Amino acid sequence: MLPPLKPIPMKERVSLLFIEYGEIDVLDGAFVVIDKTGVRTHIPVGSVACLMLEPGTRVSHKAAALAARVGTLLVWVGEAGVRLYASGQPGGARxxxxxxxxxxxxxxxxxxxxxxxxxxxxxxxxxxxxxxxxxxxxxxxxxxxxxxxxxxxxxxxxxxxxxxxxxxxxxxxxxxxxxxxxxxxxxxxxxxxxxxxxxxxxxxxxxxxxxxxxxxxxxxxxxxxxxxxxxxxxxxxxxxxxxxxxxxxxxxxxxxxxxxxxxxxxxxxxxxxxxxxxxQAPEDAVEPAIPNPESLGDAGHRS
CATH class of the missing domain: 1.20.120.920 (CRISPR-associated endonuclease Cas1, C-terminal domain)
Incomplete structure (x- = not known):
């Protein structure tokens, strides 16, 4: 069984990244996007609130499971992000x-x-x-x-x-x-x-x-x-x-x-x-204060 995680509070995360024309997977425990040339781009998925997946994106079972564990929402959108087709569940529903x-x-x-x-x-x-x-x-x-x-x-x-x-x-x-x-x-x-x-x-x-x-x-x-x-x-x-x-x-x-x-x-x-x-949220459900993650620049924004 996987050890329990304490996800970074939503308010402490980078808002969203767009990903297109890449295969999303987990390699050596890291969340990565692999493009058609084989180049890997690491995504610190636990510090991102939402990944917007555009056409040409494939997601492995391991990647979807890891995103759910760390509370990152996966959203499947149309080209240029103008249509939202489906979304995952970051695990917060009560x-x-x-x-x-x-x-x-x-x-x-x-x-x-x-x-x-x-x-x-x-x-x-x-x-x-x-x-x-x-x-x-x-x-x-x-x-x-x-x-x-x-x-x-x-x-x-x-x-x-x-x-x-x-x-x-x-x-x-x-x-x-x-x-x-x-x-x-x-x-x-x-x-x-x-x-x-x-x-x-x-x-x-x-x-x-x-x-x-x-x-x-x-x-x-x-x-x-x-x-x-x-x-x-x-x-x-x-x-x-x-x-x-x-x-x-x-x-x-x-x-x-x-x-x-x-x-x-x-x-x-x-x-x-x-x-x-x-x-009211129970006391043991209060998220710990975690410092802001570093800015990600333009990682994941592939146009």
């Missing part, structure tokens, strides 16, 4: 927190309180009184569209509206492609945080009926403070490979803003708005 989340989502009054809290955190002001979840969703949509217009104007980007087709990626205009790449990066680390905190990605409050509804809910709280400005800035620069430029810029923003340190406490704050006593 039944008490799942039940707590479900109780809030199934009670109309409690759900509305949670949605109002999300709105307040996202826009920095309390939402209008006496509005339903559906009405708040409509108000939010109008504000989001206006924010896109303002950011496009700020960065000098020609903007029509938010529109893209994942089946015809290259047919989308540059700003929409950059936005899709940026939000996929955000969804990756948000899903890692949701799962690590012990909650269900599918049990949402504003978004419903999708496998990642709660991930979308939480990501939207941070979207305009992190990745959306990045997307418009990259679109304005018109680089040769905009998707890769967006990924690298998002990675840097996640580090600079210490986003992973904010998401899990943010989830707890949002759900606490339902005024149900939240589940």
């Amino acid at each position: 039944s008490d927190r799942l039940l707590y989340q479900a109780k809030l989502a199934l009670d109309d009054g409690l759900r509305l309180k949670v949605v109002r809290k999300m709105y307040a955190l996202r826009f920095g002001e309390e939402p209008p009184q006496h509005r339903s979840v559906e009405q708040l969703r409509g108000i939010e949509g109008a504000r989001v569209r206006k924010t896109y217009e303002l950011l496009a104007k700020r960065y000098g980007v020609k903007w029509k509206h938010r529109n893209y087709d994942v089946q015809e990626w290259d047919a989308g205009d540059l700003p929409n492609r950059c936005l899709s790449s940026a939000t996929s990066c955000l969804y990756g680390i948000t899903e890692a945080a949701v799962l690590a905190a012990g909650y269900a990605p599918a049990v949402g409050f504003i978004h419903t009926g999708k496998p990642l509804s709660f991930v979308y809910d939480i990501a939207d709280v941070y979207k305009f403070d992190t990745v959306v400005p990045v997307a418009f800035k990259i679109a304005a620069a018109e680089p040769e490979n905009p998707e890769r430029a967006v990924r690298l810029a998002c990675r840097d923003v996640f580090r600079e803003t210490h986003l992973l340190k904010k998401i899990i406490p943010g989830i707890e704050e949002i759900l606490a708005a339902g005024e149900i006593e939240p589940p």
Whole structure:
């Protein structure tokens, strides 16, 4: 039997790495990516929150098992990270927190309180009184569209509206492609945080009926403070490979803003708005404080 591990706390990790066109395996106890020429790139998997696996990636059983043991989420995404197909489980789910989340989502009054809290955190002001979840969703949509217009104007980007087709990626205009790449990066680390905190990605409050509804809910709280400005800035620069430029810029923003340190406490704050006593972690489940890992540079970002 393998000895028990004490994974590095999520807030202490590097946010995410993208990997494509390589075989992921474990050699001599180390997590490695082997490219078509046989070159090995070592990945300190235990200090990474999420590995985004793009087309052309193969994962061995040993690698998947090691990632699960150290609490690193594996996410299978489409080209340029614009579509999320499947994800692993970093081992953080707890039944008490799942039940707590479900109780809030199934009670109309409690759900509305949670949605109002999300709105307040996202826009920095309390939402209008006496509005339903559906009405708040409509108000939010109008504000989001206006924010896109303002950011496009700020960065000098020609903007029509938010529109893209994942089946015809290259047919989308540059700003929409950059936005899709940026939000996929955000969804990756948000899903890692949701799962690590012990909650269900599918049990949402504003978004419903999708496998990642709660991930979308939480990501939207941070979207305009992190990745959306990045997307418009990259679109304005018109680089040769905009998707890769967006990924690298998002990675840097996640580090600079210490986003992973904010998401899990943010989830707890949002759900606490339902005024149900939240589940407490047992003392022996508290993660030890471990120093920040060294920066990884551009390892794993292969374009």
